[in-house]
Amino acid sequence: MTGATIDHMISLTILIAALLVAMMTFNGLFASAVDYERNRQVANKAVDIMNTICLSPGSPIDWGETNETLLGFGLQDPEAGGYTLSPYSIMRLNTGNSSGGSQIVYYPHTGLYYNNVSANYGHGVLIPLGDCVNYTDAAELLGINGTYGFSIDIAPILEVSVSQVPVSPPQNHLILKVDVRGSGLPLSGATLNYNLFHVKKGVTYPLIATYSGVNQTDSSGSAVIEFDNVDESKDAYSFIVYVSIGGVTGNGYYTHNTLGDDNQLVIPFIQDYDQGTVIIAHSWDVQGAGSPPVPEIKYNATFFALTSDFQFQQIEIVNNTGHLIYGVGDPYFTTQLPVSEVGLLVISYKRDATRLGSVIMPWGIGTLGVSTSFDSGFGSSGYDFVATELRQVMIDGISYQVKVSTWSLSG
Amino acid sequence: MRTVEVLFVIVILLTAFLITTYFAVLPSPSQAFGTNLRELSQSTLETLDADGILSASVFEDPNDPAWTDLQKALSASLPPNMVYNLSIYDLTADSQGVVNYQLANSISDANFGADSDAASLMVTSPNVTFTQDPQKVGESTGQNITLYILNCSDANGWWITGYTGQTLAADVYSLLSPYFTTIVLVNSTSELGLLLSGTLLTTEVGESVENAVVVNTFGEAVPIPDDYCEDGLNETEGFDPAHDGGTYAKYFHTLGSLTRQYNWTWVSIVGYPFYYVTNTNNPHISSSQNSYGIYGMKDVRRAGSNAFLQGLDNQGYVYDENRIAFDIGVVQFTSEALDRCNYYGIYPAPYQTSSRALADDILDDYHLDPFASVFELKNSRIAAATFRHQDGSGALTAIGLTRIPDIRVTALALLMYYNPTVYKSEFGASGTSRLVTLQLGQQGGT
Numbered sequence: 001m002t003g004a005t006i007d008h009m010i011s012l013t014i015l016i017a018a019l020l021v022a023m024m025t026f027n028g029l030f031a032s033a034v035d036y037e038r039n040r041q042v043a044n045k046a047v048d049i050m051n052t053i054c055l056s057p058g059s060p061i062d063w064g065e066t067n068e069t070l071l072g073f074g075l076q077d078p079e080a081g082g083y084t085l086s087p088y089s090i091m092r093l094n095t096g097n098s099s100g101g102s103q104i105v106y107y108p109h110t111g112l113y114y115n116n117v118s119a120n121y122g123h124g125v126l127i128p129l130g131d132c133v134n135y136t137d138a139a140e141l142l143g144i145n146g147t148y149g150f151s152i153d154i155a156p157i158l159e160v161s162v163s164q165v166p167v168s169p170p171q172n173h174l175i176l177k178v179d180v181r182g183s184g185l186p187l188s189g190a191t192l193n194y195n196l197f198h199v200k201k202g203v204t205y206p207l208i209a210t211y212s213g214v215n216q217t218d219s220s221g222s223a224v225i226e227f228d229n230v231d232e233s234k235d236a237y238s239f240i241v242y243v244s245i246g247g248v249t250g251n252g253y254y255t256h257n258t259l260g261d262d263n264q265l266v267i268p269f270i271q272d273y274d275q276g277t278v279i280i281a282h283s284w285d286v287q288g289a290g291s292p293p294v295p296e297i298k299y300n301a302t303f304f305a306l307t308s309d310f311q312f313q314q315i316e317i318v319n320n321t322g323h324l325i326y327g328v329g330d331p332y333f334t335t336q337l338p339v340s341e342v343g344l345l346v347i348s349y350k351r352d353a354t355r356l357g358s359v360i361m362p363w364g365i366g367t368l369g370v371s372t373s374f375d376s377g378f379g380s381s382g383y384d385f386v387a388t389e390l391r392q393v394m395i396d397g398i399s400y401q402v403k404v405s406t407w408s409l410s411g
Numbered sequence: 412m413r414t415v416e417v418l419f420v421i422v423i424l425l426t427a428f429l430i431t432t433y434f435a436v437l438p439s440p441s442q443a444f445g446t447n448l449r450e451l452s453q454s455t456l457e458t459l460d461a462d463g464i465l466s467a468s469v470f471e472d473p474n475d476p477a478w479t480d481l482q483k484a485l486s487a488s489l490p491p492n493m494v495y496n497l498s499i500y501d502l503t504a505d506s507q508g509v510v511n512y513q514l515a516n517s518i519s520d521a522n523f524g525a526d527s528d529a530a531s532l533m534v535t536s537p538n539v540t541f542t543q544d545p546q547k548v549g550e551s552t553g554q555n556i557t558l559y560i561l562n563c564s565d566a567n568g569w570w571i572t573g574y575t576g577q578t579l580a581a582d583v584y585s586l587l588s589p590y591f592t593t594i595v596l597v598n599s600t601s602e603l604g605l606l607l608s609g610t611l612l613t614t615e616v617g618e619s620v621e622n623a624v625v626v627n628t629f630g631e632a633v634p635i636p637d638d639y640c641e642d643g644l645n646e647t648e649g650f651d652p653a654h655d656g657g658t659y660a661k662y663f664h665t666l667g668s669l670t671r672q673y674n675w676t677w678v679s680i681v682g683y684p685f686y687y688v689t690n691t692n693n694p695h696i697s698s699s700q701n702s703y704g705i706y707g708m709k710d711v712r713r714a715g716s717n718a719f720l721q722g723l724d725n726q727g728y729v730y731d732e733n734r735i736a737f738d739i740g741v742v743q744f745t746s747e748a749l750d751r752c753n754y755y756g757i758y759p760a761p762y763q764t765s766s767r768a769l770a771d772d773i774l775d776d777y778h779l780d781p782f783a784s785v786f787e788l789k790n791s792r793i794a795a796a797t798f799r800h801q802d803g804s805g806a807l808t809a810i811g812l813t814r815i816p817d818i819r820v821t822a823l824a825l826l827m828y829y830n831p832t833v834y835k836s837e838f839g840a841s842g843t844s845r846l847v848t849l850q851l852g853q854q855g856g857t
Contacts, residue, residue, distance in 0.1 A: 011413035018421045025428055029435065047447050054454070083454040084461065157488045182487020189480065246468065246477070246484030247459035308462070390446050391454040392488055394461045399488060 038408065039385045045148050046387035046406035052142060053152065054083055054391050054402060064089030065339060067274045070133050073141035083393045085402070087342055087364030090154060090372060090395065091117060091125055092273070094132035097377040098151075104129060107269060107286055109331040110279070114269055117372055123255070123360045124370065126269045135376045149383070150406045151375030157392065157399040158182050158250025160243050160369070165224065167232060174230040176254065178215075178223045180243050186221025190245040193310040196227055197302075199236040199348040199356045205300040205321040206348045206356055210312065217243075234258060236356035238346060240368075242310035248399045249310075251369040257357035263287070265297050266324070266349050268361045276337035278361070280347060284326040297324040299349035305341040306367050308397060315341065342367055342396050366396025383407040448528035448851040451493075456532040456849050459484060466534040469499045469845050473516050482518050485849075492854050494521040500846040512846060527852035539843045545589045546832040549622070556829075557623040558591040559612075560584060563600050563634040566689040567707045570682035570814045571630035579628035579680065579818055586757070586822040590831050591624075593617035600690050604636030607669055624825065625670075626678040630816065631686035632701075632708055633715075635662055641695040654730040659688040660714040667722020671805040676797065677719075678808040678825065681816035683736050683767045685715030716769075723805050724777040736767040736811055742786040742794040751827050759819040767811035768792035778802070783827035785810075785820060795820060797828040 056074030057063075063070050064086045077086040094115050095101035102116035105126055115132045118124025139145040158180060165175040178194075180187040196211040211230075215223045230237060239254045259265065267286050271277040282297060284290060301320045304312035315338055322333035337345060342364030350356040362368035380386045386407045393400050459465040459481075468477040485495055496519040500512040549556035562580035571579060580596060588594055595612050597603050602612055606625075611618050627633055639649025639662050649662035663685040670677045679685070690696045691707030701708040711718075717731040744752070744761040752758050763786070771791045773779060779798040786794035792811075799806040808824050810816075 007413050011417040014414065015417045015420060018417070018424055022424045022428065026431070029432065033435065047450070050447075050450070082461075083457045182483075183489060183491050185486065187483060187487050189476075189483065245487070246480035246482070247462065247464035248484040248488050388446060390451050390490065392451070392458040393454065394458050397462070399458055401488075 039387070042148070042385055042406055042408050043387040045144065045408075046150075046389045046404055049142060049144070049148075049150055049406055050389040050391060050402070050404045053404065054085065054393060057086065058089065058141075064092055065274075067131055067272070070137065070141065073133070073138045080394075083391060085154070085393050085395045085400070087366050087396045090365050091127060092132050093117075093138075093152075093372065093374045094129060094134040095372055095374055096129065096132075097135065098373045098375045099377055099379050101373055101377075105267075105269075105286060107279075107281060109281070109285060110269070110271070117365060117370060123253070123362075123368060125361060125363075125365070126267070127273065128270065131273050135374065138374070147409055148406055149376060149378075149380060149409050150404060151373065151379070153371075153373050153403040153405075154393075154395075154400055155371040155403075156250050156369045157248060157401050158187065158243055160241060160250050160252025162239060162241060162252050162254035164232060164254070164256065172231050172233065174227040174232040174235070174237070176225050176227075176239055178217070178225065178241050178243075178252065180217050180221045180223075180250070180252075182248065182250075186217075186219075187243075187245060188217055188219045188221055190217045190221070190243050192216060192223055192225075192241050192243055194225060194239065194241040195304075195312055196230065197238045197240075197346050197348070197358060198227075198230055199350075199358050201235075201350075201353065201356065205298050206350045207300055208302050208346055208348050208358070210304075210314075212311070232256075234354070236348070236358055238358045238360055240344070240360075242398075244310070249397060251367075251398055253360070253368060255358065255360070259351065259355050259357050264357060264359045265295055265351060266299055266347050266357075266359050268345060268347060268359065271334060274339070276339040276363075278335050278337060278345065279332045280322060280324070280335065281332040282324040282326045285331055289326065294326045295351045297349050297351060298322075299324065299347050301335050301345060301347045303337055303341075303343055303345050303363075305338070305343040306364075306396065310397070312343070315343070337363055344368065364396045366398040366400070369398060380405060380407045383409075446853065448526075448853065449530050451489075452528065452849045452851045453530035453532075455485070455488060455851075456530060456847060458488075460532065460534060463537055465532075465847065467537050469516070469534060469847055470536050470538075478516070478518065482520075485518075486520060489851070494523060494852045494854055495519065496523070496850040498848045498850070500848070502844045502846065515845065521852075521854070523850070523852040527850055529848050529850035531846055531848040533844055533846055535844050542835070544834045546834065547592045548590050548624075548829040548831050550592075551832070554622050555593075555617055555619045556591065557593045557595060557618050557620070558587060559595050559597055559606060559623055559625045561603065561625070561627050561629060561634055562596040562598050563603060563629075564598060565600050565692045565707075566629055566634035567632065567691060567705050568629040568689075569632045569687055569701055569703070569705055569708060571628075571680075571816050572814045574816065576629040579816070580626075582818045583626050583628060583821065586819065587825065590826065590829075593619075600634045600636045600692075603634050604638050607636065607639075607665075609673070620673055622674050624676045624678065626680065626821070626825075628680060628818075629689060630680065630814075631682040631684070632689040633663070633666070633685055633687070635659060635688040635690050635693070635696070637690065637693050639665065640690065640693045651728070651730065655712075655714070658711055658714060658730070659709060660711050660718040660730060661728055662688060663711065663715045664718040664722040664728040667719035667805075668725070669722075670719075670807070671723050671725060671800065674804055676806040676808055676825075676828070678810075678821060680810055680818060680821045681767075681812055681814060683713075683716065683811070684807070684809050685711065685719050686713075687711060687715075719807070720773060720777040720779075723800055723807065724779075726777075735770050735773055737770060737790075737792055738766040739768045739789045739792045739794065740764060742768070742789055745784055745787055747783075748785045748823060748827065751823060754833065755823070755826050757819050757823050757826070759817045759823060763794070763817070763820070764813045765789075765792070765794035765811050766813040768794040769798070769809055769811055773798070779807075782806075783824060783830075785824050785827065795824055797824060 059072030
């Protein structure tokens with residue numbers, strides 16, 4: 001009798017232990033499967049979002065070129081199709097709240113806040129915030145508001161940097177060095193199509209003289225370009241270079257002003273996206289008044305349309321010259337761009353005979369190789385699993401990479 | 412003893428666990444959650460070919476610097492943890508037309524690990540021009556067939572929600588213009604009156620009223636000229652005061668008779684054919700509405716189709732309200748229609764909803780033969796086909812689908828009926844096309 005009881009106790013103990021071990025083991029197996037399934041849903045959602053963004057123009061299909069209300073979100077260029085994104089739709093993304101996005105700008109004379117899709121040194125696009133699509137609206141239109149978070153990063157594939165090479169006196173001509181890298185490696189043998197916008201002195205409204213040429217990068221991915229007619233320290237200029245090799249394209253730029261500091265004195269704002277109307281404002285009205293004397297600015301605005309072979313074609317625009325005096329007369333002037341042409345608005349200006357500068361506003365983000373990020377501003381930190389998708393796209397003929405990151409908000 | 416039994420239970424549990432783990436194998440994380448390599452590969456190929464650089468490069472000699480540039484472009488554009496293999500296949504066709512793929516060249520930067528995926532792109536030589544020349548309708552039989560598209564500005568449409576007759580007329584023109592030598596837009600009901608009287612509407616040499624195709628883009632409504640309306644010059648051919656308090660079923664009988672007389676193919680693009688007449692300027696019709704708020708329209712209802720078919724069959728006019736079109740729900744393309752979609756490059760959805768399919772009783776009642784059925788027969792109803800009279804005089808193409816109309820179905824039905832040949836240059840000819848595949852692999856973890 002005692003033996004049977006002991007047998008019962010031992011067998012029951014072993015059975016319970018075995019069951020516990022089995023339950024823990026199966027639980028671990030099921031937990032992995034559940035995690036896998038949940039993560040796979042997030043990964044699939046990332047693919048869905050990427051497909052919608054890259055392969056659908058949204059609704060209406062030309063929403064990027066108008067002020068119309070967005071009914072369906074997508075960034076594909078409706079005229080080009082395929083993996084080509086609309087440079088205009090991207091300009092209408094509200095990146096003010098995005099992590100890494102530039103701060104929004106307030107302009108008191110219009111009473112509006114402007115989204116700032118900027119490169120550096122003051123070049124960029126300032127669009128009325130009310131005309132932009134914010135993250136929440138985009139998430140709602142994608143059908144994921146409250147269920148998934150996402151971020152979009154659009155950046156050029158090629159990294160093109162331009163620097164000025166110092167020369168020894170008595171030489172004073174301009175030498176620029178262009179470095180091209182792709183995926184972290186120098187890119188040799190790349191063709192460079194470059195343009196130098198030289199701000200001419202000695203005229204009331206400073207004109208732009210354009211110098212263009214073709215060059216090629218050497219084995220270290222660099223090229224040196226010299227301009228005999230430009231004084232490296234006393235002249236103001238902007239330099240744009242387009243790089244291409246084997247179907248991959250990129251661009252870079254460099255600007256030199258003779259104002260004495262890096263602050264631009266002229267700031268262009270987009271007034272009406274539909275009509276292509278641009279406000280040309282005095283920087284003191286935006287950034288606050290500086291130290292007297294008040295700089296009087298005389299500017300000359302020139303629009304260059306970008307052709308398919310990376311050449312610039314000058315297009316006449318209305319009211320291309322103006323005289324901006326802070327606190328006196330008209331606070332700003334307006335001009336109008338041809339909305340159907342991507343290109344660059346180059347505004348050359350002077351404060352006095354020796355202090356000149358130029359500022360560039362891209363019409364279509366690819367023309368200046370501007371990167372952009374679009375997200376909620378909170379990022380994906382704190383979430384266990386983030387799925388990422390990569391695609392190569394073209395914007396304004398420039399090769400870009402789009403990265404979409406997606407995570408589940410339900411934990 | 413029970414300890415032994417428990418040991419058996421443990422063995423069973425262990426076996427169950429082993430079997431479960433053996434079959435429940437989850438894919439590796441890189442396969443499940445890694446970047447979608449196929450789409451990345453596809454987008455890379457498409458962007459490299461955006462300006463035709465890829466197409467031009469792959470036709471160069473393997474020693475040409477273009478290949479080096481292509482390799483640099485791939486290395487520069489792909490993330491550093493990606494490896495690639497770009498293979499180019501030459502397409503050659505043997506005498507039987509069988510296409511063979513031969514590896515022409517390949518560039519690669521490393522060996523692949525376990526996980527890789529590929530996409531492909533067919534590229535054509537920039538030195539070759541491909542053409543596609545459609546034969547004109549009637550050309551093979553020596554007939555001069557004019558396409559008349561009703562584009563009347565003084566008419567309203569019904570069952571064409573989202574469109575107007577005029578916008579559909581533009582779509583018909585766009586779709587069918589490559590296949591017809593002469594296309595005439597009938598811009599008003601008075602021009603339609605001229606056409607019905609056999610008068611040419613233009614001075615074009617090729618225009619012919621006989622053997623023409625007449626496309627009614629106004630859906631279930633058909634424009635009616637003033638002359639055929641009440642108090643019009645041809646009132647007796649259009650208006651029947653004896654039935655339904657005065658009906659225009661007589662007009663549709665006249666249309667059927669003229670379709671027979673001129674050997675027309677009358678095309679109804681959607682819905683119940685000949686259900687309303689429309690004329691927004693005629694005083695007897697302009698103030699009428701179709702009970703859905705569309706003015707300039709008077710309903711004839713079921714008697715319209717019967718009257719048309721009586722005219723087409725050379726029968727006398729008898730007012731007949733019997734129903735001949737029925738709701739049969741979802742219908743699917745015939746295999747012939749699917750084949751013709753590929754042939755003509757027109758791709759409507761192969762599954763559509765038919766709420767006005769014609770009963771096959773009409774074939775016997777009016778001596779018709781069905782041709783070029785777009786959809787499979789369902790419940791003895793024909794959703795879309797061309798019904799030609801057995802003595803060869805006149806035909807009706809009826810698309811009995813529900814709204815919103817897909818005008819591509821009409822175009823497909825007509826092309827299936829007339830079957831014009833499309834002369835295409837051979838894409839698979841040796842040396843003109845190459846298949847480019849890009850295989851991508853991800854090195855390291857995800």
